[in-house]
Each structure stands twice: as C-alpha cells, then as structure tokens.
Amino acid sequence: MMAMSGLSEEVLRWAVGAVGGGVRVAAVTGLREGANPWLLRFEPADQVEAVVLRLGDPADPDHCRRFGTEVAALRVAGDYRLPAAQLIAADLDGAETGTLALLTTVLPGDSKIPPVASARRLRCLGAVAAALQTVPLAPRAALPLRTRSIADVDFAACRREKGTTQLLKAAEERLDRLPVPEGPTVFVHGDLWHGNTLWSGDRCTGLVDWDCAGAGSPGIDLSGARFDAALMFGIPAADQVLQGWQRAAGRRADQVAYWDVVAASCTLADMAFCVPAMHDQGRPDLDADVLGERRDAFLSAALARLDAEER
Structure with missing residues (x-):
C-alpha cells in the first residue's frame, strides 16, 4: 500500500483494517486547508464509501487530552443517538499507527456559513x-x-x-x-x-x-x-x-x-x-x-x- 498525501502506510493500513471488507483507499482529501483531518474514500464503495481520519501527536499532552475527550464524547453521543458521527476506531496511544488516530463515519451536509440565516x-x-x-x-x-x-x-x-x-x-x-x-x-x-x-x-x-x-x-x-x-x-x-x-x-x-x-x-x-x-x-x-x-x-x-x- 502506497502512502497518500503524506499519510503513512501504517496509518492507511490501520484505517483499511478498521473498515474491513477487503476495501482499499482510493483517494485522500484534506478537509482543513488541504490537510488534517482527512477524508478517505474507498473502493469498492458498496460497504463504506468514505470515512474521516483525524491525526494527532501522541507526544503532545494537549493532543492526547483532546483526542480522549473526542472519543468519549462520540461514545456518549452514539449511545443517545445525538447528531454526531459514529466512532469506527481510535488509536489513543499510537501503538497501532505511530500517531494519535481517530476514525469516524462521514456526516452529510456542509459547514459553510451563509450570509443570512433563516x-x-x-x-x-x-x-x-x-x-x-x-x-x-x-x-x-x-x-x-x-x-x-x-x-x-x-x-x-x-x-x-x-x-x-x-x-x-x-x-x-x-x-x-x-x-x-x-x-x-x-x-x-x-x-x-x-x-x-x-x-x-x-x-x-x-x-x-x-x-x-x-x-x-x-x-x-x-x-x-x-x-x-x-x-x-x-x-x-x-x-x-x-x-x-x-x-x-x-x-x-x-x-x-x-x-x-x-x-x-x-x-x-x-x-x-x-x-x-x-x-x-x-x-x-x-x-x-x-x-x-x-x-x-x-x-x-x-x-x-x-x-x-x-x-
């Protein structure tokens, strides 16, 4: 598996394993100024078309704390069926990917703010x-x-x-x-x-x-x-x-x-x-x-x- 957009083979392999079903990463798109977090698209897309991958530095205590809170919050949101992405997998110590990694489903819609709100x-x-x-x-x-x-x-x-x-x-x-x-x-x-x-x-x-x-x-x-x-x-x-x-x-x-x-x-x-x-x-x-x-x-x-x- 070849690395894409600066993502390591280790990270991509982990993401594919978490999704399962024999998929491969077909495209990687940076969601914030062309970088982290990332939208990963898969082929074949009949099981999971895309996921969101967020990465962080396991040596940074602030990153570790934020990732831990994000994972805990997504679990609570999922338990109560609140409007949030579903947690697919998380590597909170870098043991599997060499970095902090969080994988979630993709929510529909966009976050662009209109000039006028109804x-x-x-x-x-x-x-x-x-x-x-x-x-x-x-x-x-x-x-x-x-x-x-x-x-x-x-x-x-x-x-x-x-x-x-x-x-x-x-x-x-x-x-x-x-x-x-x-x-x-x-x-x-x-x-x-x-x-x-x-x-x-x-x-x-x-x-x-x-x-x-x-x-x-x-x-x-x-x-x-x-x-x-x-x-x-x-x-x-x-x-x-x-x-x-x-x-x-x-x-x-x-x-x-x-x-x-x-x-x-x-x-x-x-x-x-x-x-x-x-x-x-x-x-x-x-x-x-x-x-x-x-x-x-x-x-x-x-x-x-x-x-x-x-x-």
Missing part, C-alpha cells in the same frame, strides 16, 4: 443544543466539569497579556462576584458555533469537533449558540436560537443572561483572533470591527438583563 435555521440550532441537555452526565476524567465554552483556553489571562476593554473588564468582574448557577450537569459540546455544525439547507445534520465536550450546565451550549448567531447574523438572531431551544426543551431556559455574559467573555478584546476561522467557513464579509461591535452589543444587553434581575 429563522428556521436558527431555531434548528437551538433545538440541537436542547437535544444535548436531555443527556444527564456526571463529570468524569475524559469529560470533565465545564463552566464555559472552550474551557481549555484562559481568555481572561490572554486579555491581561494582550489588553482588554472596559466592557470586558466589567463582565469579568461581574462573573467573579457571582456564583456559578447550581443544577444537574448534562452533556455539553463545549464549542457550539456554526463552524462545528453541518447543514443540509436549514436542517442541521450533525455536530463535529467534540474535543471541548464535558459535563456542565445546559446554558453553556445554549448561550454559546446564541452568541455565535449574534456574531454571524446580528443580535436579533440570538432570540431565534432561544425560541428553538425552548420549543424543543418544552420549558423556559434558566439563567440566560448569566450564560450570555459567560459566552461573550470567551473572546479577546480584538476580535481579529477569530476572523480567519470565519473566512474559512465562507464569511469573508465579517471583520474584527463588525464582530467587535456585535460582541459588545450582545454583552452589554446581557449585563443589563443581569442588572434588572438583581433589582
């Missing part, structure tokens, strides 16, 4: 977040307690190093004074933005990139999705996400203002840090100024609602 699409995003909160989950080693999105990045420390704004500083001080709302912990994706969703028209076909998953409040994913919708499509879009969540959950969401502040605080003062990801997902119209204005409007409104709740 109310139906936004409510569907809220409904997907609501589906996660139906799964009770106690924190565990691979799926730890989460109190915010993208929990492995210390945004407050980054702002202290790179600079902040009065509004972000006020939000940080406010959160420091408030206890984290108590309640049962549920399964959370932990990075629920449009770039981690797949769509067919206005129907969400699945969630990807589960390496920030864990156990936490439903508000983490709900407000994460609300904040992302506000950034992508404008402030009113966040309310459509909330409507979709509440309709699917059959109840009112709790502590929305608090979790909105948490979501908007998972940023840097200069929103340029996330512009490349937005452009890569098909939104070259979004720049740091637009994103900063929308972030500040969303955060200011959330802080005002917190003020009103405390009166």
Whole structure:
C-alpha cells in the first residue's frame, strides 16, 4: 500500500483494517486547508464509501487530552443517538499507527456559513443544543466539569497579556462576584458555533469537533449558540436560537443572561483572533470591527438583563 498525501502506510493500513471488507483507499482529501483531518474514500464503495481520519501527536499532552475527550464524547453521543458521527476506531496511544488516530463515519451536509440565516435555521440550532441537555452526565476524567465554552483556553489571562476593554473588564468582574448557577450537569459540546455544525439547507445534520465536550450546565451550549448567531447574523438572531431551544426543551431556559455574559467573555478584546476561522467557513464579509461591535452589543444587553434581575 502506497502512502497518500503524506499519510503513512501504517496509518492507511490501520484505517483499511478498521473498515474491513477487503476495501482499499482510493483517494485522500484534506478537509482543513488541504490537510488534517482527512477524508478517505474507498473502493469498492458498496460497504463504506468514505470515512474521516483525524491525526494527532501522541507526544503532545494537549493532543492526547483532546483526542480522549473526542472519543468519549462520540461514545456518549452514539449511545443517545445525538447528531454526531459514529466512532469506527481510535488509536489513543499510537501503538497501532505511530500517531494519535481517530476514525469516524462521514456526516452529510456542509459547514459553510451563509450570509443570512433563516429563522428556521436558527431555531434548528437551538433545538440541537436542547437535544444535548436531555443527556444527564456526571463529570468524569475524559469529560470533565465545564463552566464555559472552550474551557481549555484562559481568555481572561490572554486579555491581561494582550489588553482588554472596559466592557470586558466589567463582565469579568461581574462573573467573579457571582456564583456559578447550581443544577444537574448534562452533556455539553463545549464549542457550539456554526463552524462545528453541518447543514443540509436549514436542517442541521450533525455536530463535529467534540474535543471541548464535558459535563456542565445546559446554558453553556445554549448561550454559546446564541452568541455565535449574534456574531454571524446580528443580535436579533440570538432570540431565534432561544425560541428553538425552548420549543424543543418544552420549558423556559434558566439563567440566560448569566450564560450570555459567560459566552461573550470567551473572546479577546480584538476580535481579529477569530476572523480567519470565519473566512474559512465562507464569511469573508465579517471583520474584527463588525464582530467587535456585535460582541459588545450582545454583552452589554446581557449585563443589563443581569442588572434588572438583581433589582
């Protein structure tokens, strides 16, 4: 077997063995800037047409942790039939492939973000977040307690190093004074933005990139999705996400203002840090100024609602 696109023969052999059925790798396509993760296509395609292969460095503790979380999350998602790829095989110590390797099924749809989102699409995003909160989950080693999105990045420390704004500083001080709302912990994706969703028209076909998953409040994913919708499509879009969540959950969401502040605080003062990801997902119209204005409007409104709740 010849290596393809820089993938070793050892990795390709492992992938073929995991799929089984006498297939061979016919084509390899890089899914992110022409590289990792990879789409592997097989011949004959009557058993499995394609799979997604994600690779990592077994010598990097961060990679090991992220892969372990991804595998654990995919297993939970599979047990509860949530919209996620199915786990086919994993090599979490490099014993079989010489690297970290994760093999999953391919989900239909694409993650390109449209310039305008319909109310139906936004409510569907809220409904997907609501589906996660139906799964009770106690924190565990691979799926730890989460109190915010993208929990492995210390945004407050980054702002202290790179600079902040009065509004972000006020939000940080406010959160420091408030206890984290108590309640049962549920399964959370932990990075629920449009770039981690797949769509067919206005129907969400699945969630990807589960390496920030864990156990936490439903508000983490709900407000994460609300904040992302506000950034992508404008402030009113966040309310459509909330409507979709509440309709699917059959109840009112709790502590929305608090979790909105948490979501908007998972940023840097200069929103340029996330512009490349937005452009890569098909939104070259979004720049740091637009994103900063929308972030500040969303955060200011959330802080005002917190003020009103405390009166």
